[in-house]
Amino acid sequence: MFQRVSSRSSRASALRARAAVLAVGLGASVALGAGVAAAADAAPTASTAVQAQSVVQAKVAKTTTAGQAKAQVAKKAAAKKAAEKKVAAKKAAAKKKVSWIDPVRKYTLTASFAQAGGMWQSTHSGQDFAVPTGTKVMAAHGGTVVKAGGNGAGDGPAYGNAIVIKHGSGTYSQYAHLSRIDVRIGQIVKTGQRIALSGNTGNTSGPHLHFEIRTTANYGSAIDPVKFLHAKGVHV
Template identity: 75%
Template structure:
């Protein structure tokens, strides 16, 4: 009787032990499963964060490239503007140089008798422009060219001109300088714009010290045109 009770108690104890072990096993499985799920959630979150960072990096790189391109375009625009300004400056310099290719034949003057003016001192209308200056004032070539006339008796144009010089320029244009007190060039001599060629005076048919200046279409008397209009058309302020 006691042996049966003891055996039954032993089996009951074993059943209880197995049940406890099984319960413990199930609990451990639940804990492990929860850990695996948590780890999966962490990996997913990490992956999402990495994707956001990667996208942000791509966007930042694109923005940087766009900024660099904009900077390059701005520099190109600035360079183009500088080039245009340089070209404009060069054009102005060229225009100024062209304008300065003709000059007044004397400095510090007053205009007196003008072209085509009537008067008793001339057989016909006045053939040039008079510049009132003291005797001995430097007379300069109004433009570069070759001396074709030089000397007394109007250099061949008559005693009314006194001492005179005629210079041949391009395009069938000649300049004449008269009533000189001194002639400093010779026929055949090449002169530059602004080069001193004579001194003003009061020789020939003259009522006072001055320079008589003509622009001609030939080297001879009778082919004169208005010298003031001519000089102004070539950029000279008369």
């Protein structure tokens, strides 16, 4: 009798253990299925995120490219403006540089301002530029011809043929000992314009151009012409 009860109890225990095993297996299957389902649900979400990230990156790249292009255009515009400013500055400097010029080219300086000597009543009133007869004489600066002719254009026979040009700010330039005069009184001349040919007229010891800077049109108001031209940026 005892043995039957024990046998039944053993079978019942075995059945309960099997049921427990089946329950555990069933739970694992359910859990695994749920995980697969969750993974399946998560897959579309991850793909959407990647697509969204790609869109953002594309927009950033487009914005960056546009910004770089704009910066490049601005850089080129700034460089062009700087170049134009540099050219304008050079032109202004060149214009300022040619405001006054030497009255002749390829010369040798001889008698200078205030130099003493027997050729003049007191001291020399200008600067002499030794050049061959027939050398082109140019207006040292633009202005109006106020004197032109023989007898020093009214300043005396020692000057020979002469010209006086009136400039701005009470400044006059005089050119003497000329072989030919190419301008007339009242004529407006430009800087560098030919006004005469050099010569050997008047009181001279050889062909040259006598050049003066004056504060009036007449003899006796001369100042140092070389110092004056240096102040104007002219290398004499």
